[in-house]
Amino acid sequence: MDGLFNLLSVGFWVVLIAFFLFSMARIVGQYERSVLLRFGKFIKVLDPGLNFVLPFGIDQTIPVDLRTATIDVPRQDLITKDNVPVSIDAVVYFNVSDPKAAILNVQNFRHATTLLAQTLLRSVLGAHELDDMLSQRDKLNQLLQEQLDRQTDGWGIKVTGVEIKNVDLPEGMRRAMAKQAEAERERRAKIIAAEGEFQASQKLLDAATVISKDPAGLMLRTLQTLSEVAGDKNSTLIFPVPVELLRLYGGDKKNEK
Incomplete structure:
Protein backbone atom coordinates (compact mmCIF):
# COMPACT_ATOMS: atom_id res chain seq x y z
CA MET A 1 0.00 0.00 0.00
CA ASP A 2 2.80 2.38 0.86
CA GLY A 3 4.51 1.53 -2.43
CA LEU A 4 1.39 2.46 -4.38
CA PHE A 5 1.09 5.74 -2.47
CA ASN A 6 4.71 6.59 -3.18
CA LEU A 7 4.23 5.76 -6.86
CA LEU A 8 1.22 8.06 -7.07
CA SER A 9 3.13 10.82 -5.33
CA VAL A 10 6.01 10.53 -7.77
CA GLY A 11 3.59 10.54 -10.69
CA PHE A 12 1.85 13.61 -9.33
CA TRP A 13 5.09 15.52 -8.98
CA VAL A 14 6.21 14.46 -12.47
CA VAL A 15 2.94 15.69 -13.97
CA LEU A 16 3.13 18.90 -11.97
CA ILE A 17 6.70 19.60 -13.08
CA ALA A 18 5.80 18.80 -16.71
CA PHE A 19 2.87 21.19 -16.49
CA PHE A 20 5.09 23.96 -15.12
CA LEU A 21 7.70 23.37 -17.82
CA PHE A 22 5.04 23.41 -20.49
CA SER A 23 3.55 26.67 -19.19
CA MET A 24 7.01 28.24 -19.01
CA ALA A 25 8.08 27.27 -22.54
CA ARG A 26 7.92 29.85 -25.32
CA ILE A 27 8.88 29.02 -28.90
CA VAL A 28 9.98 31.98 -31.02
CA GLY A 29 10.06 31.56 -34.81
CA GLN A 30 13.09 32.39 -36.92
CA TYR A 31 11.19 35.22 -38.63
CA GLU A 32 10.15 36.92 -35.38
CA ARG A 33 11.31 38.17 -32.00
CA SER A 34 9.47 38.22 -28.69
CA VAL A 35 9.59 41.12 -26.23
CA LEU A 36 9.73 39.89 -22.60
CA LEU A 37 8.05 41.95 -19.87
CA ARG A 38 8.27 40.96 -16.18
CA PHE A 39 5.68 42.60 -13.96
CA GLY A 40 5.18 45.04 -16.86
CA LYS A 41 8.86 45.99 -17.04
CA PHE A 42 10.97 45.32 -20.11
CA ILE A 43 13.56 42.59 -19.55
CA LYS A 44 14.92 41.57 -22.97
CA VAL A 45 14.08 40.46 -26.48
CA LEU A 46 13.84 36.71 -26.82
CA ASP A 47 15.82 35.16 -29.68
CA PRO A 48 14.44 32.46 -32.02
CA GLY A 49 14.14 28.98 -30.56
CA LEU A 50 12.94 27.54 -27.25
CA ASN A 51 12.83 30.00 -24.32
CA PHE A 52 11.56 29.66 -20.76
CA VAL A 53 9.70 32.36 -18.86
CA LEU A 54 8.07 32.62 -15.44
CA PRO A 55 4.44 31.37 -15.36
CA PHE A 56 1.22 32.69 -13.76
CA GLY A 57 1.36 36.01 -15.57
CA ILE A 58 4.65 37.07 -14.04
CA ASP A 59 6.29 37.22 -17.46
CA GLN A 60 4.50 38.46 -20.53
CA THR A 61 5.79 37.87 -24.07
CA ILE A 62 4.73 39.93 -27.08
CA PRO A 63 5.74 38.47 -30.47
CA VAL A 64 6.89 40.84 -33.22
CA ASP A 65 7.07 39.75 -36.87
CA LEU A 66 10.28 40.92 -38.60
CA ARG A 67 9.23 40.03 -42.16
CA THR A 68 8.53 42.73 -44.71
CA ALA A 69 4.91 43.85 -44.48
CA THR A 70 2.77 45.97 -46.79
CA ILE A 71 0.30 48.75 -46.13
CA ASP A 72 -2.29 49.55 -48.78
CA VAL A 73 -2.76 53.29 -48.29
CA PRO A 74 -6.42 54.17 -49.00
CA ARG A 75 -7.29 56.57 -51.80
CA GLN A 76 -6.51 60.16 -50.85
CA ASP A 77 -8.15 63.25 -52.42
CA LEU A 78 -5.82 66.23 -52.68
CA ILE A 79 -5.23 69.47 -54.58
CA THR A 80 -1.95 69.78 -56.46
CA LYS A 81 0.25 72.86 -56.46
CA ASP A 82 -1.30 73.97 -59.77
CA ASN A 83 -4.84 73.58 -58.32
CA VAL A 84 -5.82 70.30 -59.96
CA PRO A 85 -7.97 67.90 -57.86
CA VAL A 86 -6.65 64.32 -58.01
CA SER A 87 -7.14 61.03 -56.17
CA ILE A 88 -4.03 59.01 -55.32
CA ASP A 89 -3.43 55.67 -53.62
CA ALA A 90 -0.14 54.01 -52.74
CA VAL A 91 1.47 50.99 -51.12
CA VAL A 92 4.12 51.08 -48.36
CA TYR A 93 6.71 48.35 -47.71
CA PHE A 94 8.22 48.20 -44.22
CA ASN A 95 9.65 45.88 -41.58
CA VAL A 96 10.39 46.08 -37.85
CA SER A 97 14.06 46.84 -37.22
CA ASP A 98 13.83 47.32 -33.43
CA PRO A 99 11.24 45.09 -31.67
CA LYS A 100 11.71 46.87 -28.35
CA ALA A 101 10.89 50.30 -29.80
CA ALA A 102 7.99 48.92 -31.85
CA ILE A 103 6.31 47.66 -28.66
CA LEU A 104 7.31 50.27 -26.07
CA ASN A 105 7.30 53.51 -28.10
CA VAL A 106 4.03 53.21 -30.03
CA GLN A 107 0.69 51.60 -29.22
CA ASN A 108 0.08 49.98 -32.63
CA PHE A 109 2.99 50.48 -34.99
CA ARG A 110 1.15 49.21 -38.10
CA HIS A 111 -1.88 51.46 -37.59
CA ALA A 112 0.33 54.43 -36.73
CA THR A 113 2.45 53.89 -39.87
CA THR A 114 -0.72 53.70 -41.99
CA LEU A 115 -2.07 57.00 -40.68
CA LEU A 116 1.31 58.70 -41.09
CA ALA A 117 1.57 57.43 -44.67
CA GLN A 118 -1.84 58.93 -45.49
CA THR A 119 -0.83 62.29 -44.03
CA LEU A 120 2.50 62.40 -45.85
CA LEU A 121 0.86 61.35 -49.12
CA ARG A 122 -1.42 64.40 -48.99
CA SER A 123 1.15 66.89 -47.75
CA VAL A 124 4.10 65.88 -49.96
CA LEU A 125 2.20 65.37 -53.20
CA GLY A 126 0.08 68.46 -52.59
CA ALA A 127 3.27 70.53 -52.82
CA HIS A 128 4.00 69.34 -56.38
CA GLU A 129 2.38 70.01 -59.72
CA LEU A 130 0.40 67.49 -61.71
CA ASP A 131 3.10 67.12 -64.36
CA ASP A 132 5.58 66.07 -61.66
CA MET A 133 3.24 63.32 -60.45
CA LEU A 134 2.88 61.95 -63.96
CA SER A 135 6.47 62.28 -65.19
CA GLN A 136 8.59 62.08 -62.01
CA ARG A 137 6.86 59.32 -60.07
CA ASP A 138 10.11 57.57 -59.12
CA LYS A 139 11.46 60.78 -57.60
CA LEU A 140 8.28 61.31 -55.56
CA ASN A 141 8.33 57.67 -54.41
CA GLN A 142 11.87 58.17 -53.12
CA LEU A 143 10.90 61.41 -51.37
CA LEU A 144 7.92 59.76 -49.66
CA GLN A 145 10.04 56.79 -48.59
CA GLU A 146 12.73 58.99 -47.05
CA GLN A 147 10.30 61.17 -45.09
CA LEU A 148 8.22 58.25 -43.86
CA ASP A 149 11.32 56.29 -42.82
CA ARG A 150 12.71 59.29 -40.95
CA GLN A 151 9.50 59.86 -38.97
CA THR A 152 9.00 56.17 -38.09
CA ASP A 153 12.60 55.60 -37.02
CA GLY A 154 11.70 56.21 -33.37
CA TRP A 155 9.08 53.45 -33.58
CA GLY A 156 11.62 50.85 -34.66
CA ILE A 157 10.18 50.78 -38.20
CA LYS A 158 12.27 50.65 -41.37
CA VAL A 159 10.38 51.79 -44.47
CA THR A 160 11.96 50.08 -47.48
CA GLY A 161 9.77 51.49 -50.24
CA VAL A 162 6.75 53.56 -51.23
CA GLU A 163 5.00 53.14 -54.57
CA ILE A 164 2.30 55.44 -55.95
CA LYS A 165 -0.18 53.11 -57.66
CA ASN A 166 -2.80 55.27 -59.36
CA VAL A 167 -3.31 58.95 -60.11
CA ASP A 168 -6.98 59.51 -61.00
CA LEU A 169 -7.83 62.78 -62.76
CA PRO A 170 -11.20 64.47 -63.33
CA GLU A 171 -12.87 63.68 -66.65
CA GLY A 172 -12.50 67.26 -67.88
CA MET A 173 -8.77 67.22 -67.16
CA ARG A 174 -8.40 63.92 -69.03
CA ARG A 221 15.96 62.98 -117.80
CA THR A 222 12.97 63.83 -120.01
CA LEU A 223 13.14 60.46 -121.75
CA GLN A 224 13.40 58.68 -118.38
CA THR A 225 10.29 60.48 -117.17
CA LEU A 226 8.44 59.51 -120.35
CA SER A 227 9.34 55.85 -119.89
CA GLU A 228 7.98 55.95 -116.32
CA VAL A 229 4.73 57.60 -117.42
CA ALA A 230 4.30 55.25 -120.37
CA GLY A 231 4.22 52.29 -118.02
CA ASP A 232 0.66 53.23 -117.08
CA LYS A 233 -1.53 52.39 -120.10
CA ASN A 234 -4.42 54.45 -118.75
CA SER A 235 -2.45 57.70 -118.96
CA THR A 236 -2.44 60.16 -121.85
CA LEU A 237 1.11 60.79 -122.94
CA ILE A 238 2.10 64.37 -123.76
Missing part, protein backbone atom coordinates in the same frame (compact mmCIF):
# COMPACT_ATOMS: atom_id res chain seq x y z
CA ARG A 175 -10.07 65.39 -72.12
CA ALA A 176 -7.87 68.50 -71.93
CA MET A 177 -4.72 66.40 -71.66
CA ALA A 178 -5.85 64.24 -74.59
CA LYS A 179 -6.37 67.36 -76.73
CA GLN A 180 -2.98 68.68 -75.69
CA ALA A 181 -1.31 65.40 -76.62
CA GLU A 182 -3.13 65.34 -79.97
CA ALA A 183 -2.10 68.93 -80.73
CA GLU A 184 1.50 68.13 -79.83
CA ARG A 185 1.54 65.15 -82.18
CA GLU A 186 0.06 67.24 -85.00
CA ARG A 187 2.73 69.87 -84.43
CA ARG A 188 5.47 67.25 -84.65
CA ALA A 189 3.93 65.79 -87.81
CA LYS A 190 3.85 69.21 -89.50
CA ILE A 191 7.45 69.90 -88.51
CA ILE A 192 8.58 66.53 -89.87
CA ALA A 193 6.67 67.11 -93.14
CA ALA A 194 8.17 70.59 -93.50
CA GLU A 195 11.67 69.22 -92.90
CA GLY A 196 11.03 66.57 -95.55
CA GLU A 197 9.89 69.18 -98.07
CA PHE A 198 12.95 71.29 -97.33
CA GLN A 199 15.33 68.37 -97.80
CA ALA A 200 13.53 67.35 -101.01
CA SER A 201 13.81 70.89 -102.39
CA GLN A 202 17.52 70.90 -101.61
CA LYS A 203 18.01 67.65 -103.50
CA LEU A 204 15.95 68.91 -106.45
CA LEU A 205 18.04 72.07 -106.55
CA ASP A 206 21.23 70.01 -106.58
CA ALA A 207 19.84 67.79 -109.36
CA ALA A 208 18.78 70.81 -111.42
CA THR A 209 22.24 72.31 -111.04
CA VAL A 210 23.85 69.12 -112.32
CA ILE A 211 21.41 68.74 -115.25
CA SER A 212 21.70 72.38 -116.34
CA LYS A 213 25.41 71.94 -117.03
CA ASP A 214 24.71 69.74 -120.09
CA PRO A 215 21.59 69.95 -122.37
CA ALA A 216 21.90 66.27 -123.11
CA GLY A 217 21.35 65.53 -119.42
CA LEU A 218 18.02 67.34 -119.53
CA MET A 219 17.02 65.29 -122.58
CA LEU A 220 17.96 62.01 -120.86
CA PHE A 239 5.58 64.60 -125.20
CA PRO A 240 7.35 67.90 -124.40
CA VAL A 241 9.74 69.10 -127.12
CA PRO A 242 12.86 70.70 -125.67
CA VAL A 243 13.65 74.21 -126.90
CA GLU A 244 17.21 73.11 -127.58
CA LEU A 245 15.94 70.59 -130.14
CA LEU A 246 13.96 73.30 -131.97
CA ARG A 247 16.98 75.58 -131.99
CA LEU A 248 19.08 72.77 -133.42
CA TYR A 249 16.51 72.16 -136.15
CA GLY A 250 16.27 75.88 -136.95
CA GLY A 251 20.07 76.16 -137.10
CA ASP A 252 20.28 73.34 -139.67
CA LYS A 253 17.71 75.11 -141.92
CA LYS A 254 19.71 78.33 -141.87
CA ASN A 255 22.88 76.46 -142.78
CA GLU A 256 21.14 74.88 -145.79
CA LYS A 257 20.18 78.32 -147.08
Whole structure:
Protein backbone atom coordinates (compact mmCIF):
# COMPACT_ATOMS: atom_id res chain seq x y z
CA MET A 1 0.00 0.00 0.00
CA ASP A 2 2.80 2.38 0.86
CA GLY A 3 4.51 1.53 -2.43
CA LEU A 4 1.39 2.46 -4.38
CA PHE A 5 1.09 5.74 -2.47
CA ASN A 6 4.71 6.59 -3.18
CA LEU A 7 4.23 5.76 -6.86
CA LEU A 8 1.22 8.06 -7.07
CA SER A 9 3.13 10.82 -5.33
CA VAL A 10 6.01 10.53 -7.77
CA GLY A 11 3.59 10.54 -10.69
CA PHE A 12 1.85 13.61 -9.33
CA TRP A 13 5.09 15.52 -8.98
CA VAL A 14 6.21 14.46 -12.47
CA VAL A 15 2.94 15.69 -13.97
CA LEU A 16 3.13 18.90 -11.97
CA ILE A 17 6.70 19.60 -13.08
CA ALA A 18 5.80 18.80 -16.71
CA PHE A 19 2.87 21.19 -16.49
CA PHE A 20 5.09 23.96 -15.12
CA LEU A 21 7.70 23.37 -17.82
CA PHE A 22 5.04 23.41 -20.49
CA SER A 23 3.55 26.67 -19.19
CA MET A 24 7.01 28.24 -19.01
CA ALA A 25 8.08 27.27 -22.54
CA ARG A 26 7.92 29.85 -25.32
CA ILE A 27 8.88 29.02 -28.90
CA VAL A 28 9.98 31.98 -31.02
CA GLY A 29 10.06 31.56 -34.81
CA GLN A 30 13.09 32.39 -36.92
CA TYR A 31 11.19 35.22 -38.63
CA GLU A 32 10.15 36.92 -35.38
CA ARG A 33 11.31 38.17 -32.00
CA SER A 34 9.47 38.22 -28.69
CA VAL A 35 9.59 41.12 -26.23
CA LEU A 36 9.73 39.89 -22.60
CA LEU A 37 8.05 41.95 -19.87
CA ARG A 38 8.27 40.96 -16.18
CA PHE A 39 5.68 42.60 -13.96
CA GLY A 40 5.18 45.04 -16.86
CA LYS A 41 8.86 45.99 -17.04
CA PHE A 42 10.97 45.32 -20.11
CA ILE A 43 13.56 42.59 -19.55
CA LYS A 44 14.92 41.57 -22.97
CA VAL A 45 14.08 40.46 -26.48
CA LEU A 46 13.84 36.71 -26.82
CA ASP A 47 15.82 35.16 -29.68
CA PRO A 48 14.44 32.46 -32.02
CA GLY A 49 14.14 28.98 -30.56
CA LEU A 50 12.94 27.54 -27.25
CA ASN A 51 12.83 30.00 -24.32
CA PHE A 52 11.56 29.66 -20.76
CA VAL A 53 9.70 32.36 -18.86
CA LEU A 54 8.07 32.62 -15.44
CA PRO A 55 4.44 31.37 -15.36
CA PHE A 56 1.22 32.69 -13.76
CA GLY A 57 1.36 36.01 -15.57
CA ILE A 58 4.65 37.07 -14.04
CA ASP A 59 6.29 37.22 -17.46
CA GLN A 60 4.50 38.46 -20.53
CA THR A 61 5.79 37.87 -24.07
CA ILE A 62 4.73 39.93 -27.08
CA PRO A 63 5.74 38.47 -30.47
CA VAL A 64 6.89 40.84 -33.22
CA ASP A 65 7.07 39.75 -36.87
CA LEU A 66 10.28 40.92 -38.60
CA ARG A 67 9.23 40.03 -42.16
CA THR A 68 8.53 42.73 -44.71
CA ALA A 69 4.91 43.85 -44.48
CA THR A 70 2.77 45.97 -46.79
CA ILE A 71 0.30 48.75 -46.13
CA ASP A 72 -2.29 49.55 -48.78
CA VAL A 73 -2.76 53.29 -48.29
CA PRO A 74 -6.42 54.17 -49.00
CA ARG A 75 -7.29 56.57 -51.80
CA GLN A 76 -6.51 60.16 -50.85
CA ASP A 77 -8.15 63.25 -52.42
CA LEU A 78 -5.82 66.23 -52.68
CA ILE A 79 -5.23 69.47 -54.58
CA THR A 80 -1.95 69.78 -56.46
CA LYS A 81 0.25 72.86 -56.46
CA ASP A 82 -1.30 73.97 -59.77
CA ASN A 83 -4.84 73.58 -58.32
CA VAL A 84 -5.82 70.30 -59.96
CA PRO A 85 -7.97 67.90 -57.86
CA VAL A 86 -6.65 64.32 -58.01
CA SER A 87 -7.14 61.03 -56.17
CA ILE A 88 -4.03 59.01 -55.32
CA ASP A 89 -3.43 55.67 -53.62
CA ALA A 90 -0.14 54.01 -52.74
CA VAL A 91 1.47 50.99 -51.12
CA VAL A 92 4.12 51.08 -48.36
CA TYR A 93 6.71 48.35 -47.71
CA PHE A 94 8.22 48.20 -44.22
CA ASN A 95 9.65 45.88 -41.58
CA VAL A 96 10.39 46.08 -37.85
CA SER A 97 14.06 46.84 -37.22
CA ASP A 98 13.83 47.32 -33.43
CA PRO A 99 11.24 45.09 -31.67
CA LYS A 100 11.71 46.87 -28.35
CA ALA A 101 10.89 50.30 -29.80
CA ALA A 102 7.99 48.92 -31.85
CA ILE A 103 6.31 47.66 -28.66
CA LEU A 104 7.31 50.27 -26.07
CA ASN A 105 7.30 53.51 -28.10
CA VAL A 106 4.03 53.21 -30.03
CA GLN A 107 0.69 51.60 -29.22
CA ASN A 108 0.08 49.98 -32.63
CA PHE A 109 2.99 50.48 -34.99
CA ARG A 110 1.15 49.21 -38.10
CA HIS A 111 -1.88 51.46 -37.59
CA ALA A 112 0.33 54.43 -36.73
CA THR A 113 2.45 53.89 -39.87
CA THR A 114 -0.72 53.70 -41.99
CA LEU A 115 -2.07 57.00 -40.68
CA LEU A 116 1.31 58.70 -41.09
CA ALA A 117 1.57 57.43 -44.67
CA GLN A 118 -1.84 58.93 -45.49
CA THR A 119 -0.83 62.29 -44.03
CA LEU A 120 2.50 62.40 -45.85
CA LEU A 121 0.86 61.35 -49.12
CA ARG A 122 -1.42 64.40 -48.99
CA SER A 123 1.15 66.89 -47.75
CA VAL A 124 4.10 65.88 -49.96
CA LEU A 125 2.20 65.37 -53.20
CA GLY A 126 0.08 68.46 -52.59
CA ALA A 127 3.27 70.53 -52.82
CA HIS A 128 4.00 69.34 -56.38
CA GLU A 129 2.38 70.01 -59.72
CA LEU A 130 0.40 67.49 -61.71
CA ASP A 131 3.10 67.12 -64.36
CA ASP A 132 5.58 66.07 -61.66
CA MET A 133 3.24 63.32 -60.45
CA LEU A 134 2.88 61.95 -63.96
CA SER A 135 6.47 62.28 -65.19
CA GLN A 136 8.59 62.08 -62.01
CA ARG A 137 6.86 59.32 -60.07
CA ASP A 138 10.11 57.57 -59.12
CA LYS A 139 11.46 60.78 -57.60
CA LEU A 140 8.28 61.31 -55.56
CA ASN A 141 8.33 57.67 -54.41
CA GLN A 142 11.87 58.17 -53.12
CA LEU A 143 10.90 61.41 -51.37
CA LEU A 144 7.92 59.76 -49.66
CA GLN A 145 10.04 56.79 -48.59
CA GLU A 146 12.73 58.99 -47.05
CA GLN A 147 10.30 61.17 -45.09
CA LEU A 148 8.22 58.25 -43.86
CA ASP A 149 11.32 56.29 -42.82
CA ARG A 150 12.71 59.29 -40.95
CA GLN A 151 9.50 59.86 -38.97
CA THR A 152 9.00 56.17 -38.09
CA ASP A 153 12.60 55.60 -37.02
CA GLY A 154 11.70 56.21 -33.37
CA TRP A 155 9.08 53.45 -33.58
CA GLY A 156 11.62 50.85 -34.66
CA ILE A 157 10.18 50.78 -38.20
CA LYS A 158 12.27 50.65 -41.37
CA VAL A 159 10.38 51.79 -44.47
CA THR A 160 11.96 50.08 -47.48
CA GLY A 161 9.77 51.49 -50.24
CA VAL A 162 6.75 53.56 -51.23
CA GLU A 163 5.00 53.14 -54.57
CA ILE A 164 2.30 55.44 -55.95
CA LYS A 165 -0.18 53.11 -57.66
CA ASN A 166 -2.80 55.27 -59.36
CA VAL A 167 -3.31 58.95 -60.11
CA ASP A 168 -6.98 59.51 -61.00
CA LEU A 169 -7.83 62.78 -62.76
CA PRO A 170 -11.20 64.47 -63.33
CA GLU A 171 -12.87 63.68 -66.65
CA GLY A 172 -12.50 67.26 -67.88
CA MET A 173 -8.77 67.22 -67.16
CA ARG A 174 -8.40 63.92 -69.03
CA ARG A 175 -10.07 65.39 -72.12
CA ALA A 176 -7.87 68.50 -71.93
CA MET A 177 -4.72 66.40 -71.66
CA ALA A 178 -5.85 64.24 -74.59
CA LYS A 179 -6.37 67.36 -76.73
CA GLN A 180 -2.98 68.68 -75.69
CA ALA A 181 -1.31 65.40 -76.62
CA GLU A 182 -3.13 65.34 -79.97
CA ALA A 183 -2.10 68.93 -80.73
CA GLU A 184 1.50 68.13 -79.83
CA ARG A 185 1.54 65.15 -82.18
CA GLU A 186 0.06 67.24 -85.00
CA ARG A 187 2.73 69.87 -84.43
CA ARG A 188 5.47 67.25 -84.65
CA ALA A 189 3.93 65.79 -87.81
CA LYS A 190 3.85 69.21 -89.50
CA ILE A 191 7.45 69.90 -88.51
CA ILE A 192 8.58 66.53 -89.87
CA ALA A 193 6.67 67.11 -93.14
CA ALA A 194 8.17 70.59 -93.50
CA GLU A 195 11.67 69.22 -92.90
CA GLY A 196 11.03 66.57 -95.55
CA GLU A 197 9.89 69.18 -98.07
CA PHE A 198 12.95 71.29 -97.33
CA GLN A 199 15.33 68.37 -97.80
CA ALA A 200 13.53 67.35 -101.01
CA SER A 201 13.81 70.89 -102.39
CA GLN A 202 17.52 70.90 -101.61
CA LYS A 203 18.01 67.65 -103.50
CA LEU A 204 15.95 68.91 -106.45
CA LEU A 205 18.04 72.07 -106.55
CA ASP A 206 21.23 70.01 -106.58
CA ALA A 207 19.84 67.79 -109.36
CA ALA A 208 18.78 70.81 -111.42
CA THR A 209 22.24 72.31 -111.04
CA VAL A 210 23.85 69.12 -112.32
CA ILE A 211 21.41 68.74 -115.25
CA SER A 212 21.70 72.38 -116.34
CA LYS A 213 25.41 71.94 -117.03
CA ASP A 214 24.71 69.74 -120.09
CA PRO A 215 21.59 69.95 -122.37
CA ALA A 216 21.90 66.27 -123.11
CA GLY A 217 21.35 65.53 -119.42
CA LEU A 218 18.02 67.34 -119.53
CA MET A 219 17.02 65.29 -122.58
CA LEU A 220 17.96 62.01 -120.86
CA ARG A 221 15.96 62.98 -117.80
CA THR A 222 12.97 63.83 -120.01
CA LEU A 223 13.14 60.46 -121.75
CA GLN A 224 13.40 58.68 -118.38
CA THR A 225 10.29 60.48 -117.17
CA LEU A 226 8.44 59.51 -120.35
CA SER A 227 9.34 55.85 -119.89
CA GLU A 228 7.98 55.95 -116.32
CA VAL A 229 4.73 57.60 -117.42
CA ALA A 230 4.30 55.25 -120.37
CA GLY A 231 4.22 52.29 -118.02
CA ASP A 232 0.66 53.23 -117.08
CA LYS A 233 -1.53 52.39 -120.10
CA ASN A 234 -4.42 54.45 -118.75
CA SER A 235 -2.45 57.70 -118.96
CA THR A 236 -2.44 60.16 -121.85
CA LEU A 237 1.11 60.79 -122.94
CA ILE A 238 2.10 64.37 -123.76
CA PHE A 239 5.58 64.60 -125.20
CA PRO A 240 7.35 67.90 -124.40
CA VAL A 241 9.74 69.10 -127.12
CA PRO A 242 12.86 70.70 -125.67
CA VAL A 243 13.65 74.21 -126.90
CA GLU A 244 17.21 73.11 -127.58
CA LEU A 245 15.94 70.59 -130.14
CA LEU A 246 13.96 73.30 -131.97
CA ARG A 247 16.98 75.58 -131.99
CA LEU A 248 19.08 72.77 -133.42
CA TYR A 249 16.51 72.16 -136.15
CA GLY A 250 16.27 75.88 -136.95
CA GLY A 251 20.07 76.16 -137.10
CA ASP A 252 20.28 73.34 -139.67
CA LYS A 253 17.71 75.11 -141.92
CA LYS A 254 19.71 78.33 -141.87
CA ASN A 255 22.88 76.46 -142.78
CA GLU A 256 21.14 74.88 -145.79
CA LYS A 257 20.18 78.32 -147.08
